[in-house]
Amino acid sequence: MIKENRKILLTLNNVSVHPLDLEFSNIELLYFSPGLTSLIQPLDQGIIKSFKTLYTENLNLKNNHIMESNKDVSYYDLIKTIKLVDSLKLVLESLIGVSKDTIVNRYENSLKNSMLTSDDLQRNAEYGVSEFDFRLLMKRSLLVKSNKKFYF
Structure with a gap:
């Protein structure tokens, strides 16, 4: 994949067994922030x-x-x-x-829990994430890097 210059996005739950310090030339690691898993994976x-x-x-x-x-x-x-x-x-x-x-019920609860309050949006803005960008991230199920914390 390196020879083909392929870029890979690998998403991981933010758990202790996943090391945070790995770096690869063609793989980017993105981690769920704490609490995100249950929001976007109602099965959990x-x-x-x-x-x-x-x-x-x-x-x-x-x-x-x-x-x-x-x-x-x-x-x-x-x-x-x-x-x-x-x-x-x-x-x-x-x-x-x-x-x-x-x-x-699990899916209905996950939708209720994903509603943002003004406090949540203000805290996210402190990290430079607008409401629009945040909702776009959620819709596309994109994840946040482990060194940033976003609030839901």
Whole structure:
């Protein structure tokens, strides 16, 4: 890609496992500012949590049923016997179990949370970001560099 002079924009969540000091000639790293992920990724606001809860419940129900019929099997031993196909079936059951209301509510909440107040706009202006530019960034899902903080 360097030979072809290709430019790459790599977007990353602002988490500690992503190093902030990397530099590449043809790759620019842009990081979500803290709090931005939940605004532009409503799945992080509850849909994934709901799925994980359902998956855990389904797994426990299945394992408890097996353990009740076979008293010699421990939960730990049972977990080790789970096959990939079993996990995929549990994933499917859990995804189907996430209600339409949960999905709709998460998206509605993310829209409410993305509304800017005048204080937010003033703080962003201190960094040289106009309301127009900020809204454009949000619409295009562009991200901010980690050394700047923007408020929502």
